[in-house]
């Protein structure tokens with residue numbers, strides 16, 4: 001249902017307080033004015049700068065007093081019709097007790113004379129007194145048809161607009177942009193390339209996402225060939241994402257939770273997954289969702305999830321999720337984190353968009369247990385330290401990448417992760433020393449954090465799928481925390 005349709009229903013049902021959350025007031029106003037014209041409802045707007053305006057003409061007695069604006073709605077009332085007053089950016093005035101009081105009285109009085117107050121604002125910030133009096137509607141981001149309309153409006157010549165699959169790529173690229181942003185992106189593309197292309201749109205879009213400070217767009221060139229090992233995880237995700245079942249929302253893949261000691265390639269996996277299956281990767285920075293004002297964090301969480309939804313089909317990566325939502329069980333921040341986490345969890349459960357969520361974690365003990373419930377993810381994978389063959393594959397990748405002479409003695413890589421192999425190769429190339437010498441500067445995580453690695457393995461054993469071979473992960477450690485056993489086992493590698 002579009003904004004206009006939902007709004008039409010609420011107004012007909014005489015909801016006298018309506019809050020529309022929108023970043024594009026002009027478009028929302030046009031849609032509203034159009035609806036009112038169709039239904040022959042009286043329509044007026046107010047903003048601090050222009051005061052009250054009824055059907056484009058400024059009323060003589062109007063001023064920029066917000067209190068007077070609320071009361072002015074009564075002067076619009078007619079004997080048998082409905083009148084709508086849109087108050088723009090009125091969230092700015094809700095700090096005043098008089099205004100809150102006037103609004104609440106007007107919402108009740110409106111039921112009698114069918115006058116309806118619509119607050120149009122980029123955020124939802126309802127004071128407690130008004131919470132139950134207003135319904136909240138979201139002005140949704142433009143869909144593909146609307147984006148295509150915008151593109152057609154901007155391209156003046158046939159040749160400026162691509163057709164067929166090229167048009168699809170452009171529309172894919174523009175998904176998640178507001179109308180204005182899409183317009184700007186298309187125009188820039190025209191100026192730069194003489195036609196609308198997806199490259200310019202992507203470029204602008206990465207910038208915009210960065211500006212929002214919550215999401216970052218990753219578009220790298222690396223696919224699975226740049227990632228050694230992890231064969232089971234790779235084939236699971238490839239199969240889940242490339243199957244042709246898009247029509248059926250039930251069959252849609254949801255995502256995976258990846259668990260491993262640091263440096264085993266979780267983040268790298270997410271990034272290369274996008275390239276492998278041809279989807280953009282959006283990285284959500286949960287720390288940045290935290291706002292300083294009450295209610296802001298949840299608002300930002302919802303906003304980020306909305307952008308992610310609008311970017312579908314995509315891969316959404318939430319890195320180090322246990323750090324992001326640390327404190328969910330504690331009571332340090334008056335429940336803000338728990339509420340954000342709640343918003344996020346219900347989204348994980350309920351979202352119907354084609355978003356494949358990849359969450360990564362190093363420490364499950366910090367995650368609330370409800371997180372890993374099975375219907376939230378298609379699989380929970382454990383990435384153990386790489387096996388002998390996997391390490392060989394990783395060496396191969398980096399010896400090639402750093403152009404290192406293969407004709408030399410290889411260092412002892414017992415208990416190394418992919419990150420350590422890469423670091424060793426980089427050092428060797430950088431300092432122009434043999435690998436053996438570079439290896440002296442590498443201290444494996446399995447040594448520096450032996451206890452936590454061992455704890456993680458024990459936890460994952462029998463609970464997680466193995467990323468490295470088909471089936472459930474079984475730790476070779478029998479006794480939790482036994483370090484001697486770890487080293488003996490891995491020396492078998």
Ligand SMILES: Nc1ncnc2c1ncn2[C@@H]1O[C@H](COP(=O)(O)OP(=O)(O)OP(=O)(O)O)[C@@H](O)[C@H]1O
Nearest residue numbers: 226227228262263264265266267268394418419422
């Ligand atoms: N299997 C692998 N194949 C190729 N490169 C790897 C592999 N594992 C790790 N690396 C490299 O090691 C570096 C660190 O990996 P990455 O950041 O993906 O680890 P991580 O599991 O996300 O670690 P953390 O838990 O600290 O976030 C990356 O540059 C990555 O390319």
Ligand SMILES: [Mg+2]
Nearest residue numbers: 266267319360
């Ligand atoms: Mg990582």
